[in-house]
Amino acid sequence: MAVLVWVAEGTWPACIDAAAQWAPPTSEVVLLVTEGTHGADAAHTAFAGMLGRGRPERDPGARIAAMGAAATEEMLEAAAGRLGRASTARTLSGRPERALVEAAAAAELLVLARDGELERLGPHSLGPVTRFVVDHAPCPILLVWPRRPTTTALPPPPPGPPPSRP
Amino acid sequence: MSIGIVVAIAALVAVLVVAIARPRNLPEAVVAVPLALLLVVVRMLPPADAWAEVRSLVPVVAFLAAVLVLGQLCEDEGLFVAAGGWMARTSAGSPTRLLTAVVAIAAVTTAVLSLDATVVLLTPVVFATAARIGARARPHVYACTHLANSASLLLPVSNLTNLLAFRATGLGFARFAGLMALPWLLVVIVERVAVGRYFRTDLAAAAAVDPGRSPAVTAPHATQAAAGGRPAAAPGVAAVVVGATLVGFVVASAVGIDPAWVAAAGATVLAVHSIARRRVTAAALGRSLNVPFLAFVLALGVVVRAVIDNGLSTAVGTLVPGGSSLGALLVVALVAALLANVVNNLPAILLLLPLLAGHGAGPVLAALVGVNVGPNLTYVGSLATLLWRRIARAHDADPGLAEYHLLGALTVPVSIVVATSALWAGLALTGGG
Numbered sequence: 001m002a003v004l005v006w007v008a009e010g011t012w013p014a015c016i017d018a019a020a021q022w023a024p025p026t027s028e029v030v031l032l033v034t035e036g037t038h039g040a041d042a043a044h045t046a047f048a049g050m051l052g053r054g055r056p057e058r059d060p061g062a063r064i065a066a067m068g069a070a071a072t073e074e075m076l077e078a079a080a081g082r083l084g085r086a087s088t089a090r091t092l093s094g095r096p097e098r099a100l101v102e103a104a105a106a107a108e109l110l111v112l113a114r115d116g117e118l119e120r121l122g123p124h125s126l127g128p129v130t131r132f133v134v135d136h137a138p139c140p141i142l143l144v145w146p147r148r149p150t151t152t153a154l155p156p157p158p159p160g161p162p163p164s165r166p
Numbered sequence: 167m168s169i170g171i172v173v174a175i176a177a178l179v180a181v182l183v184v185a186i187a188r189p190r191n192l193p194e195a196v197v198a199v200p201l202a203l204l205l206v207v208v209r210m211l212p213p214a215d216a217w218a219e220v221r222s223l224v225p226v227v228a229f230l231a232a233v234l235v236l237g238q239l240c241e242d243e244g245l246f247v248a249a250g251g252w253m254a255r256t257s258a259g260s261p262t263r264l265l266t267a268v269v270a271i272a273a274v275t276t277a278v279l280s281l282d283a284t285v286v287l288l289t290p291v292v293f294a295t296a297a298r299i300g301a302r303a304r305p306h307v308y309a310c311t312h313l314a315n316s317a318s319l320l321l322p323v324s325n326l327t328n329l330l331a332f333r334a335t336g337l338g339f340a341r342f343a344g345l346m347a348l349p350w351l352l353v354v355i356v357e358r359v360a361v362g363r364y365f366r367t368d369l370a371a372a373a374a375v376d377p378g379r380s381p382a383v384t385a386p387h388a389t390q391a392a393a394g395g396r397p398a399a400a401p402g403v404a405a406v407v408v409g410a411t412l413v414g415f416v417v418a419s420a421v422g423i424d425p426a427w428v429a430a431a432g433a434t435v436l437a438v439h440s441i442a443r444r445r446v447t448a449a450a451l452g453r454s455l456n457v458p459f460l461a462f463v464l465a466l467g468v469v470v471r472a473v474i475d476n477g478l479s480t481a482v483g484t485l486v487p488g489g490s491s492l493g494a495l496l497v498v499a500l501v502a503a504l505l506a507n508v509v510n511n512l513p514a515i516l517l518l519l520p521l522l523a524g525h526g527a528g529p530v531l532a533a534l535v536g537v538n539v540g541p542n543l544t545y546v547g548s549l550a551t552l553l554w555r556r557i558a559r560a561h562d563a564d565p566g567l568a569e570y571h572l573l574g575a576l577t578v579p580v581s582i583v584v585a586t587s588a589l590w591a592g593l594a595l596t597g598g599g
Contacts, residue, residue, distance in 0.1 A: 009371070037304070039304045040307075051511075052195075055456070060289040064303075068303070128367065
């Protein structure tokens with residue numbers, strides 16, 4: 001049984017802190033990164049759209065893919081260092097939301113952060129990937145705020161039921 | 167339909183397919199130049215007409231070469247790295263502020279140093295900058311690549327399409343910029359709003375790190391070099407030369423000197439400076455001229471001329487209205503955008519120019535709005551996109567591309583309508599072309 005931590009840009013420090021606090025000392029901790037394009041696809045397509053320039057070695061997509069891989073590697077290193085206990089890392093390929101759910105099949109706990117609009121409480125505080133994982137993951141989930149929420153105001157209560165007819 | 171038009175169109179298709187599929191990474195000119203010569207040899211195009219086409223394109227190609235070299239020299243002088251540093255400082259760690267900085271830098275870079283500089287030289291710096299502040303890079307990279315097309319409206323040097331059409335507008339440098347300034351600005355704003363809205367989750371997520379409690383997101387060394395960790399050369403000289411070149415464009419154009427000379431002078435001054443400081447070698451400078459590309463542009467011009475002269479002009483001519491009413495300009499811009507997405511924007515503007523010439527500056531500028539903003543819809547043109555998707559699938563990058571096209575579908579129609587309307591208003595207020 002393992003505690004899985006989704007490590008993604010921006011939200012990973014909060015997830016790591018939560019894992020450090022809540023993962024049982026005997027559990028294995030696995031840091032998950034989802035393989036992203038970092039926009040390399042966009043840069044590659046833009047370069048392909050410039051007719052006649054030739055010289056594939058100037059393709060910015062390839063440079064971004066290489067820099068992206070290096071940046072992910074460094075993020076994982078920083079995350080492992082912050083965790084302060086033994087952990088392993090795993091890279092998930094394919095659509096992130098599905099890969100995460102599949103990875104969670106045999107997990108003891110999955111640690112995620114809210115990554116949507118954080119200015120208000122409610123369903124929009126989850127981005128689409130996190131929403132999917134929360135809704136479909138078979139294991140227990142620890143959902144943390146990446147920083148203290150700016151508001152604690154609850155939405156107004158819904159209107160009461162319509163008066164029943166006599 | 168005459169045999170002539172069939173042969174000429176077949177030649178154009180062959181040139182485009184090779185240019186997009188690039189078998190064995192051959193330079194595009196390897197096929198385009200012999201095909202252009204063949205069309206002349208078999209008299210699909212009289213040699214005199216082909217020569218006239220080449221002669222009219224030579225100043226454009228020279229201008230293009232100077233701008234390409236200038237962009238590369240700015241890179242060698244560290245101007246893009248300096249821009250990365252500026253973007254990182256301006257963002258103060260906030261991804262939304264970084265996006266605004268990226269949009270501003272990409273819009274200016276594209277306008278001044280052309281879309282080539284933005285795609286090839288600026289995009290990697292934008293990625294590195296985003297990584298450096300711990301932001302998710304996708305929104306910023308997408309914005310940068312989008313603006314390489316849509317922000318290329320402002321100046322004649324911003325895009326090869328503009329250079330090709332500049333003479334047909336009959337405008338001076340300053341007047342061209344004046345008429346395109348508002349459309350350019352509005353398109354840039356549309357892009358900022360659309361990208362910010364589309365990627366709001368990515369932007370909010372990375373903003374989530376509390377600067378106080380985050381473990382100082384370290385600048386990764388792989389990216390640090392590209393984003394400002396490298397000991398900066400002094401980009402001040404490059405910035406001054408580029409600024410002086412811009413002023414030179416306006417002055418030269420006003421006194422009747424071809425602005426291509428100014429671009430050549432600017433590139434020469436900066437080249438001498440860089441070589442003297444040993445920041446670049448003459449050989450590397452020669453490579454940044456990209457002679458095969460220049461030959462490709464000339465050959466493409468000849469092939470397109472053969473297509474037009476063999477009868478395509480009448481076919482497309484019926485689609486393109488004359489006049490500078492708002493409706494006519496919108497139709498021209500939409501036809502141009504459509505054509506840019508079917509055959510790519512370079513052949514599109516070459517095909518449209520002869521049909522629009524003689525109708526004044528309005529329709530030509532509207533066509534530029536279409537061919538410059540339009541490619542964000544499918545980028546390479548749909549024929550090319552089909553080919554490209556096969557390659558992309560091999561790399562398993564398909565979901566990203568779908569997202570890319572969705573973003574294009576959001577911005578392109580709005581941008582074209584807004585920019586064309588602003589162009590029409592500018593023309594109406596200042597008394598036509």
